[in-house]
Amino acid sequence: xxxxxxxxxxxxxxxxxxxxxxxxxxxxxxxxxxxxxxxxxxxxxxxxxxxxxxxxxxxxxxxxxxxxxxxxxxxxxxxxxxxxxxxxxxxxxxxxxxxxxxxxxxxxxxxxxxxxxxxxxxxxxxxxxxxxxxxxxxxxxxxxxxxxxxxxxxxxxxxxxxxxxxxxxxxxxxxxxxxxxxxxxxxxxxxxxxxxxxxxxxxxxxxxxxxxxxxxxxxxxxxxxxxxxxxxxxxxxxxxxxxxxxxxxxxxxxxxxxxxxxxxxxxxxxxxxxxxxxxxxxxxxxxxxxxxxxxxxxxxxxxxxxxxxxxxxxxxxxxxxxxxxxxxxxxxxxxxxxxxxxxxxxxxxxxxxxxxxxxxxxxxxxxxxxxxxxxxxxxxxxxxxxxxxxxxxxxxxxxxxxxxxxxxxxxxxxxxxxxxxxxxxxxxxxxxxxxxxxxxxxxxxxxxxxxxxxxxxxxxxxxxxxxxxxxxxxxxxx
Amino acid sequence: xxxxxxxxxxxxxxxxxxxxxxxxxxxxxxxxxxxxxxxxxxxxxxxxxxxxxxxxxxxxxxxxxxxxxxxxxxxxxxxxxxxxxxxxxxxxxxx
Ligand SMILES: [Zn+2]
Numbered sequence: 001x002x003x004x005x006x007x008x009x010x011x012x013x014x015x016x017x018x019x020x021x022x023x024x025x026x027x028x029x030x031x032x033x034x035x036x037x038x039x040x041x042x043x044x045x046x047x048x049x050x051x052x053x054x055x056x057x058x059x060x061x062x063x064x065x066x067x068x069x070x071x072x073x074x075x076x077x078x079x080x081x082x083x084x085x086x087x088x089x090x091x092x093x094x095x096x097x098x099x100x101x102x103x104x105x106x107x108x109x110x111x112x113x114x115x116x117x118x119x120x121x122x123x124x125x126x127x128x129x130x131x132x133x134x135x136x137x138x139x140x141x142x143x144x145x146x147x148x149x150x151x152x153x154x155x156x157x158x159x160x161x162x163x164x165x166x167x168x169x170x171x172x173x174x175x176x177x178x179x180x181x182x183x184x185x186x187x188x189x190x191x192x193x194x195x196x197x198x199x200x201x202x203x204x205x206x207x208x209x210x211x212x213x214x215x216x217x218x219x220x221x222x223x224x225x226x227x228x229x230x231x232x233x234x235x236x237x238x239x240x241x242x243x244x245x246x247x248x249x250x251x252x253x254x255x256x257x258x259x260x261x262x263x264x265x266x267x268x269x270x271x272x273x274x275x276x277x278x279x280x281x282x283x284x285x286x287x288x289x290x291x292x293x294x295x296x297x298x299x300x301x302x303x304x305x306x307x308x309x310x311x312x313x314x315x316x317x318x319x320x321x322x323x324x325x326x327x328x329x330x331x332x333x334x335x336x337x338x339x340x341x342x343x344x345x346x347x348x349x350x351x352x353x354x355x356x357x358x359x360x361x362x363x364x365x366x367x368x369x370x371x372x373x374x375x376x377x378x379x380x381x382x383x384x385x386x387x388x389x390x391x392x393x394x395x396x397x398x399x400x401x402x403x404x405x406x407x408x409x410x411x412x413x414x415x416x417x418x419x420x421x422x423x424x425x426x427x428x429x430x431x432x433x434x435x436x437x438x439x440x441x442x443x444x445x446x447x448x449x450x451x452x453x454x455x456x457x458x459x460x461x462x463x464x465x466x467x468x469x470x471x472x473x474x475x476x477x478x
Numbered sequence: 479x480x481x482x483x484x485x486x487x488x489x490x491x492x493x494x495x496x497x498x499x500x501x502x503x504x505x506x507x508x509x510x511x512x513x514x515x516x517x518x519x520x521x522x523x524x525x526x527x528x529x530x531x532x533x534x535x536x537x538x539x540x541x542x543x544x545x546x547x548x549x550x551x552x553x554x555x556x557x558x559x560x561x562x563x564x565x566x567x568x569x570x571x572x573x
Contacts, residue, residue: 017543018543018544018545019543019544019545019546023546024541024544024545024546024547025546025548026545026548032564033563033564033565034551034554034555034564034565034566035548035551035564036548037548037549037554038546038547038548038549039549042554044557050539050540050541051539051540051541052540052541052542052543053540053541053542053543054542054543055543056540075531075532080492082494083571084566084568084569084571130571131565132570132571138570139569139570140560140562140567140568140569140570141567141568141569141570141571142562142563142565142566142567142568143565143566143567143568144564144565144566145554145566270492272492275531275532277531279539280532280534280536280537280538280539281531281532281537282537282538283537283538
């Protein structure tokens with residue numbers, strides 16, 4: 001039997017505010033346990049939460065960027081459940097009037113664009129962190145509430161994905177949109193971006209969705225893809241045996257690459273949502289919404305298309321450039337100064353990215369500036385330095401932030417185009433390599449390459465290669 | 479509306495409270511009569527009435543994203559029934 005795999009994703013992204021959603025505690029990552037908490041985020045009796053405006057506006061911005069409808073009225077609800085990482089025994093979330101509904105996001109797989117619908121985008125608070133001691137037989141867990149109350153954006157897709165390559169593109173595109181709009185830093189290793197997948201199978205050609213299984217504990221994009229592949233096979237085997245798939249929640253085990261039941265549908269939680277009486281509703285008027293819309297930059301897919309069309313870049317090059325907003329911005333700055341898109345694209349996607357990787361540089365704080373890279377491209381074209389030497393100059397520029405001309409002067413790297421000087425060197429090389437001259441005269445073409453190489457070596461790569469070539473041919477007599 | 483013992487047990491479980499047999503009996507009667515009383519409201523026609531969750535006309539109350547001091551660790555842990563180092567200590571949670 002052939003089945004179609006039906007996949008939906010729930011995404012949690014931590015918003016880039018400096019304080020929590022309902023109190024002024026810091027959201028800084030990696031500090032000592034329970035040092036960023038107060039009566040509000042500890043859920044002590046009698047406290048009153050007050051909404052962080054920036055968090056709310058970030059959520060609006062994401063909802064707009066994901067093409068959601070934003071209702072004039074939105075409010076918050078209590079989601080009740082007991083768990084030791086939840087100090088109030090309820091989570092403030094949204095249920096009845098989500099901030100954004102019925103949106104979509106376009107993704108691109110093998111250059112074909114498809115549209116994934118977004119069910120809703122809403123704002124909620126993060127829970128604390130549970131630590132399970134490693135000592136054998138420990139009968140306790142530990143709780144750190146520093147994360148409790150950190151603002152989270154939840155993005156729920158419709159089950160519109162069918163293959164893992166679509167899921168991968170969805171995750172990457174969503175991450176880029178959140179980075180482009182600057183609402184989240186999306187650091188997966190710090191838990192700023194997390195995914196949960198829901199998967200069901202249906203017979204090809206039918207409309208009825210099978211029972212849905214939710215997978216949690218997916219710590220990386222790779223785990224998401226592996227868990228989906230595993231789950232599709234597991235469900236197929238169940239169906240092929242003539243059984244039905246249980247509606248349940250499963251936990252992914254990253255080490256053993258398999259999943260196990262966490263709870264069945266019967267055990268599923270009864271959250272008893274009701275409107276949060278401690279918070280007032282939020283009304284969003286046209287003016288406010290427009291102001292938020294105006295802060296949204298050109299989004300990745302649109303920018304990629306513009307790069308392909310305006311700068312005649314390949315799909316591949318354009319994709320590399322838009323991958324990080326900061327690089328795409330750098331590229332555009334360069335092109336504004338000097339209209340050589342292909343050259344800048346090569347410098348950025350090859351040399352710059354390699355230097356960043358090798359020297360572990362922070363691309364958000366690069367020392368080299370667009371006008372300096374433009375100046376470098378300019379002096380290559382003028383013939384002041386060769387493209388080989390330029391790589392050396394670039395490496396120095398990215399490490400020190402110096403202008404290319406300064407580097408060339410300091411290191412005496414300017415190209416030698418003085419014919420008299422080159423001629424002198426050529427005469428010297430010819431006289432010390434009689435064998436190569438013989439070979440060349442016998443018709444061995446690569447003997448000339450060898451001689452050019454010797455001249456370049458003598459000049460530490462600085463001789464103008466064209467002049468060397470021409471003069472050499474003249475000297476050995478053609 | 480009649481609530482049965484199973485329902486009482488379910489609600490008690492959701493609220494993490496343990497009830498005695500007598501309490502269960504008592505609450506079956508009490509909750510049933512409360513619900514019957516509330517049910518009278520269902521006889522009213524509310525088709526064109528929007529649900530109202532807020533009686534206050536105020537909306538859009540925000541704070542700026544500005545740091546305020548957190549409280550000291552001893553104060554954080556002072557009410558906790560059990561602690562270990564700088565953590566709250568709770569019965570083992572298995573996932
Ligand atoms: Zn706090």
